[in-house]
Amino acid sequence: MIHTRGLARDYRAKKEIVTAVKGIDIDVEPGELVAFLGPNGAGKSTTLRMLTTSLRPSRGTATVVGHDVHTQAKRIRGKIGYIGQGNGAGHNHRILDELVDHGRFYGLSSAESKRRAGQLLENFGLTSQARRAIGTLSGGQRRRVDIAMGMMHRPKLLFLDEPSTGLDPQNRVNLAEEIGRLRSELGMTVFLTTHYLEEADQLAERVMIIDGGAVIAEGSPTELKATLAGDRIRIGLADEMAAKAAAVFVGEHLPTARETTVEDATLTTAVDNGEATLPKLLRGLDSVGLEARSASVRLPTLDDVFLSLTGRTLRDADQAAQTEGSQG
Numbered sequence: 516m517i518h519t520r521g522l523a524r525d526y527r528a529k530k531e532i533v534t535a536v537k538g539i540d541i542d543v544e545p546g547e548l549v550a551f552l553g554p555n556g557a558g559k560s561t562t563l564r565m566l567t568t569s570l571r572p573s574r575g576t577a578t579v580v581g582h583d584v585h586t587q588a589k590r591i592r593g594k595i596g597y598i599g600q601g602n603g604a605g606h607n608h609r610i611l612d613e614l615v616d617h618g619r620f621y622g623l624s625s626a627e628s629k630r631r632a633g634q635l636l637e638n639f640g641l642t643s644q645a646r647r648a649i650g651t652l653s654g655g656q657r658r659r660v661d662i663a664m665g666m667m668h669r670p671k672l673l674f675l676d677e678p679s680t681g682l683d684p685q686n687r688v689n690l691a692e693e694i695g696r697l698r699s700e701l702g703m704t705v706f707l708t709t710h711y712l713e714e715a716d717q718l719a720e721r722v723m724i725i726d727g728g729a730v731i732a733e734g735s736p737t738e739l740k741a742t743l744a745g746d747r748i749r750i751g752l753a754d755e756m757a758a759k760a761a762a763v764f765v766g767e768h769l770p771t772a773r774e775t776t777v778e779d780a781t782l783t784t785a786v787d788n789g790e791a792t793l794p795k796l797l798r799g800l801d802s803v804g805l806e807a808r809s810a811s812v813r814l815p816t817l818d819d820v821f822l823s824l825t826g827r828t829l830r831d832a833d834q835a836a837q838t839e840g841s842q843g
């Protein structure tokens with residue numbers, strides 16, 4: 516469905532060349548749901564815009580639905596759906612008309628277009644607003660109209676750029692349900708970008724983690740967490756000194772432990788098989804006079820995966836990108 520090799524894009528900014536995407540290889544097979552996860556500025560939108568033919572790659576090759584992005588852009592556009600980050604719909608148009616026109620543009624009959632528009636309006640909780648002008652809607656409502664538009668013609672391949680941004684929790688669920696429906700009815704392939712960990716975790720069968728314009732890991736959320744992150748153990752001790760002594764103990768006696776940190780009186784570390792390791796570790800600490808006041812073990816998240824790979828959490832990386840952006 517999507518195959519790229521060495522796909523790259525440079526931007527010229529203030530006489531400097533910024534390489535936003537640094538030669539990435541992507542393979543997405545029919546029917547897959549793949550999430551591109553990364554912090555602000557990682558290169559997600561740039562990649563998506565190259566794949567949907569709205570931006571020319573600087574280097575590399577890419578085929579989408581069997582066509583070359585360099586030479587067959589029109590054919591690609593006719594076969595895909597693309598829901599970008601901005602508002603695509605016109606301000607004065609009524610929602611229903613906008614959706615029906617969109618369906619007609621993609622070759623649906625008038626009756627089919629109306630039926631489909633009605634169904635999507637209902638799925639996204641917009642039925643009572645159907646005759647309102649798009650310009651009068653709230654940000655979240657407009658986002659839902661954009662998503663409905665991208666789904667009108669039931670594309671075989673749907674690209675969604677940060678689809679959940681601006682949606683409330685109920686509408687995130689509605690979006691996930693609609694994606695699920697289109698996938699089971701049509702075997703639709705979905706490629707979405709997100710910086711919401713929960714979304715990548717719950718929705719995607721495969722996650723590609725992108726940072727600084729390069730794909731740094733990929734796999735199912737379960738695989739990534741199992742191979743890259745490790746279970747997180749947290750132990751509360753009497754005070755900071757005891758927690759630091761416990762960290763030294765972990766370093767000496769638990770060779771597989773990684774990312775051990777101390778904050779106030781709490782020690783955190785990542786290990787394989789946390790449930791079996793925790794009791795042994797507690798006994799070990801006890802034997803050297805370090806008594807735990809509390810202890811817990813939790814399964815890793817995709818944020819832990821990102822932390823293991825980059826030394827930053829996704830949230831920190833987002834904040835850093837925003838600070839950089841506001842200074843630049």
Ligand SMILES: Nc1ncnc2c1ncn2[C@@H]1O[C@H](COP(=O)(O)OP(=O)(O)OP(=O)(O)O)[C@@H](O)[C@H]1O
Pocket residue numbers: 526527528533534535553554555556557558559560561562710
């Ligand atoms: N038109 C442009 N001119 C110069 N630099 C750009 C341009 N568009 C994007 N960039 C830079 O390219 C890099 C990647 O941007 P991109 O929008 O692809 O990231 P992203 O992962 O989609 O981020 P976000 O989550 O914020 O949408 C960033 O450093 C960004 O500042």
